[in-house]
Amino acid sequence: MHELPLVFxxxxxxxxxxLFILMxxxxxxxxxxxxxxxxxxGVISLVIVGVAGFSAILHLGQPFRAINALFGTGRSPMSNEIVSCSIYGGLLFAHLAVSYLRPQMTNAIKASRIATAIAGxxxxxxxxxxxxxxxxxxxxTSYTMIQMLLAAFTAGGALxxxxxxxxxxxxxTVLSVMLSVFILPSYLAFLSQTAPHMLELGMxxxxxxxxxYVVAVALAVLAYRKNWMPLAIGSSAVLIIAELSGRIAFYDLWSINM
Incomplete structure (x- = not known):
């Protein structure tokens, strides 16, 4: 659990x-x-990515040097990650500003919405x-890409x-959860061969x-059938906690601090 800022x-x-892509x-x-x-x-998406960005800053040894990440854009995956998050957040803010200040500019709002989704x-x-x-x-491994992409639509779908x-x-939401559950046994089998001790510690x-996952899907289905917002809120909260749990296990597969 030594990488909690990156987990969040x-x-x-x-x-x-x-969430923003689905909407x-x-x-x-x-x-x-x-x-x-x-x-x-859009406001919810902006608040969430804002909290995410703040969490990332907490991971830096010297937060005020975060701007140095720009110099590695294009060649450093971490720099690309930071820059893409900044672009997504900036476009999202601009989209909300146009939507609030110039609601009559429907074409500009639509274009900025699509651009923000592409950045997402x-x-x-x-x-x-x-x-x-x-x-x-x-x-x-390809499991890393698949699991992280699915996480966006388990949590994002529930939101x-x-x-x-x-x-x-x-x-x-349900399909993303089902796919995540479907690949989990083969991923754990892979980890049992590559990092058995770390897998045991994170089980x-x-x-x-x-x-x-089971609880969240049950709540999501009930929320849809009953059309009751508290159930939907509960489902999204449980799914986010589920993804946080899985991400802690993922980071704990490496025993050296990043």
Whole structure:
């Protein structure tokens, strides 16, 4: 658990991007939710990614030198991650500003929404690339990319269910959870060969993630059927905790502080 700032950064940044991407797709495909709900979802996404960014700063030995990450853009996966998160957050803020100050500029709002969603997709792809390190075989696997992408839509889908409890968001949430559960046994089998001792130490977190998944899906289905927001809020909270548990286990697969 020595990398808690990165645990919160990665999970929350992915949840924020997943939420905004899903709400954008809802707006493009079924023309819902309304502008007010879209604005609220954008604010929630901005707050979450803001907390994620603050968590990342806490991990730095000298936070005021974070600007140095810009010099590694293009060649350093970590720099690309930081820059993409900044671009996503900046575009999201600009989108909300236009939506609030110039609501009549519908084309500009739509364009900025799509641009922000694309930046969110780039962020989701770039975060896992930080951890594909050849010297750490338990990270240097396709499982890392798949699990982190799915995390965006388990947590993001559950958050979307709060504002838009429809079949699309429910299906994305449940399917993402099911895929995560489906690949978990083969991933644990892989870890039992590459890092058996570390896997044993982190099994309680993997077990917690699985158990929380079951609770979260049950709450999400009930939230959809009953159309009751507290259940949707509970589902999203449980899923975020589940992803945090899994991410702690992931970072604990490396015993040396980053």
């Amino acid at each position: 950064f990665t999970v929350l940044a992915q949840a924020s991007a997943g 954008t797709l809802n707006k493009l495909i079924i023309k819902q939710p309304d502008d007010k709900a879209m604005f609220v979802s 997709i780039a962020l989701l792809v770039l975060i896992p690339k930080v951890y594909t390190i050849e010297t750490i075989p338990q990270w240097n 979307a269910m709060i504002l838009q409890p429809n079949r699309i968001n429910l299906a994305v 309680s977190f993997w077990n917690a993630k699985f158990a929380l």
